[in-house]
Amino acid sequence: MSSLPEIFSPDGPLAQGIAGYRVRAQQVEMAERIAAAIHKHEVFIAEAGTGTGKTFAYLVPALRSGGKVIVSTGTKTLQDQLFNKDLPMVRAALKAPVRIALLKGRANYVCPYHLERSLADGRFLSREDAADARRIAVFAKTTQTGDKAECIEVNENSPVWNSATSTRDNCLGQDCPDYRDCFVMAARREAMAADLLVVNHHLFFADVMLRDEGMAELLPACNTVIFDEAHQLPEVATLFFGDSVSTAQFLDLARDARAEGLANARDCLDLPVLSKAMEKAARDLRLAVGLDAGRFAYGQLLEKPEFEPALNVLEQETAKFAALLETQAARAEGLEKCWQRATDLQQQLGQWQNPVNPGYVRWAEAYTHSLQLNSTPLDVAGIFRKQMGGHPRAWIFTSATLAVQGKFHHYCAELGLGEPETGCWQSPFDYGEQAVLYAPLGMPDPNAWNYTESVVDAAWPAVKAANGGAFFLCTSLKAMRRTHELLKARLEEEGLDLPLLVQGEGSKNDLLQRFRHLGNAILVGSQSFWEGVDVRGEALSLVVIDKIPFAPPDDPVLSARIEEMKKQGRNAFIEYQLPRAVINVKQGAGRLIRDESDKGVLMICDPRLISKPYGRRVWQSLPPMKRTRELSVVLDFFARR
Structure with a gap:
């Protein structure tokens, strides 16, 4: 076996086997x-x-x-x-x-059993959905892996995938008639052997x-466990070490139970009636928090007069439905599974209402059609450390x-x-030559009513000098929509032919493909475009960050954590909020220079970068770019490019 320096050397196996490979000491x-x-x-x-x-x-x-x-x-x-x-x-x-293998969550693999059920039921809302279902059925017969990423004829966000895949709730396991052809089990066997x-x-x-x-x-x-993109772990760990139950799970259960009832218990006339009653209770609970999507602390939920009664009704209807399903469970594996799910959901609702663990915070997130009730640990360090114990x-x-x-x-x-x-x-790129960090003069307070207008005003000359190829990274969806509106008006006003894209017009991958292909577009995005985006060359040469991305202080989990740290006599801002914001700024800044020949300007509009003592911690964590507050330096930079 060669040593590592030999493997990475100019005439080593990597240089010989990989086109464009170059040695980097780091x-x-x-x-x-x-x-x-x-x-x-x-x-x-x-x-x-x-x-x-x-x-x-x-x-x-x-x-x-x-x-x-x-x-x-x-x-x-x-x-x-x-x-x-x-x-x-x-x-x-x-x-x-x-031997290598790839393993994803079960929702990424076609489930022959659920696909067949859905096709037999014809439970599709539109022609397009029915056509997608037929395409998935063809794919299921020819694929080796069943991985939906390989089924390029059907959009990954098509609602039909919900009916063509299984969840941990509705998987029949070894009782499934299609168990031998199960793509999830095949992927797991591969994973175990790799x-x-x-x-x-x-x-x-x-x-x-x-x-x-x-x-x-x-x-x-x-x-050995290797985490790439490890900065995301605290967030993901928080999600998984907590508990959650969603009204969508009740709707899925009602739908699946009716399908099982049609197949195996047609004479049980109460089944469709009680399933619809539970379904209505789940929808009413979503409506009890109001129409808008958003996050709510437990205290805010209790202030809504309809919330507690709606929660109790859902618990009662689920209990009735579970009792009925128990009487039918022996008739088919699918019905038995539905009975188990109903019992589990009833239990989860009860646990959320009467928690036993004091180190958790209760809150809810309302989406367009569902409400998720969450119980989240305030601190994941102890839980994560415990999971790392055991086997060396x-x-x-x-x-x-x-x-x-x-x-x-x-x-x-x-x-x-x-x-x-x-x-x-450090990156091997020459940031002093390749990039400029620009903090514009005269920006108002980030909470000012006209702040987004000021961001677009300040950035506009740079956008024109760069001839597009710009990312606007916004810290909220509201700012993103307003930025898009203002840029659209500017482009029309000045008759400029620069394509304008905004997050939500298509999938993220779709938008990025268009952005790269156009070469002179402006893309306005929020959270999901701050990381994992790789655009090289002049297609992206200006990144505009509207504000230092502090998490919103009214976020239920964040405010509970801040409260807890204050009780311990700690400074939550310096220890927790600021470091997270710095890491987010570094992620956003990382979109700009992707290889040795890239050149560009990172524009951070937030005046706190200069006016607050903590601003220094933000810019000192960034790569060593040339720094300026003068627009003329930016315009010169683009002119010389």
């Missing part, structure tokens, strides 16, 4: 530190700036480790790229005899949660954004990692 150093951590079963945290080549830096030691490795990514898009492109490329270059398995954070934590029930499949056998294994955390001014205290505290080994590698 990459070799990072790979050596990761290999050492894997060997010693240690925790290691690595921040690697854009262009360091962190993917190869962890894949090479992972493929050479000899043990079972789980690589967990932040998104399914990155998961697919890793499995279909990066991993096979590195494996082939190293000639490593390593030496290196690619999952995503959601699936990883779903498995970790099963560990307490003795059901976890992935973790027990593995020697290496834990590697890597991302382009984990540190605040080169330190990892905040991140380690959030996940309970103690004081592990850490490494921080």
Whole structure:
């Protein structure tokens, strides 16, 4: 076996096997530190700036480790790229005899049983949905994996996927007549047999949660866990270590129970009646919090006069329905499963209403058609640390954004990692030459009524000088819509032919494809465009951030955490809110320079960057760009480009 420096050298296997490969000192150093951590079963945290080549830096030691490795990514898009492109490329270059597999959550795989039921019921609302269902049926007969990402004829957001896939609630398991052809089970068998398995954070934590029930499949056998995009972990862990129950689950249960009743219990005339009563109670609970989508603290819910009565009615109707289903359960596996689901949902509602754990905060999120009741831990550090215990294994955390001014205290505290080994590698790009950080003069207070107008006014000359190729990253949906409105008016006023795109006009991937292809477009987005976006060249040369992205203080979980930290005599702003905002700014800034030839301007409009003492912590955490407050410097920069 070659040593790591040999593998990464100018005439090593990577250079010979991968077109465009170039040696980077940071990459070799990072790979050596990761290999050492894997060997010693240690925790290691690595921040690697854009262009360091962190993917190869962890894949090479992972493929050479000899043990079972789980690589967990932040998104399914990155998961697919890793499995279909990066991993096979590195494996082939190293000639490593390593068996690899990809595993996603069950909602990503076609379920033959539920697909067949849905086709037989004809439960589709439109012609387009019925056509999608037929396309999925054809795909199900020809696919090897059943992974919906491969079914390109049907949009990933088509409502039909809900009827063509299973959930943990409605899967019949070994009692399913199609168990032998189950794509989920086939993917899991592959995962168990693989030496290196690619999952995503959601699936990883779903498995970790099963560990307490003795059901976890992935973790027990593995020697190394590598988290890419590890900055997302505190958020995902919070989601999974809590509990939630949604009105959508009651609607799904009612629908599935009616389908099972038609097939196996036509003489049970009360079944459709009681299922509809439970369905109505679930819809009424959603309406009890008002029409608008949003997040509500438990106290706010209690102030709504219709909320508690609606919650009690839903609990009563679910109990009645569960009692009826119990009488029919012996008639078919599907009916028995529905009875179990009804009992579970009744229990979950009860637990949410009468919590036993004091370290949790209760709140609800209203979506357009559903209401989700959540119970969230205020602190995930203890729970996460417990999950890392037991079998000795290496834990590697890597991302382009984990540190605040080169330190990892905040991140380690959030996940309970103690004081592990850490490494921080700057991007190899020449930011002093390639980029300018521009903080415009004369911006009003971010809470001013006309703040968004001022952002567009200040950014407009730069947009024209760059001839489009601009991202506007907004900290709220309201600001995003207003920014789009104002830019549209400007373009019409001045007769400029620059395409204008806005988040929500299509899927994220769709919008990015159009943005790249157009080459001179302006894209206005909020949260989902701050990270995981890779646009190279002049198609993106101006990134405008409207405000430092502090989480809204009225968010129920955040305000409960702040309250808790205050009780402990801690400074929640400095310890928690500011570090999170810095990491988010670093993510947004990371969209700008993606390779050695990129040039661009990062414009942060928020005056607090300069006027507040904490603003220094924000800009000192950014790459070493040339800094200016003068518009003329920006216009010169674009003119010279």
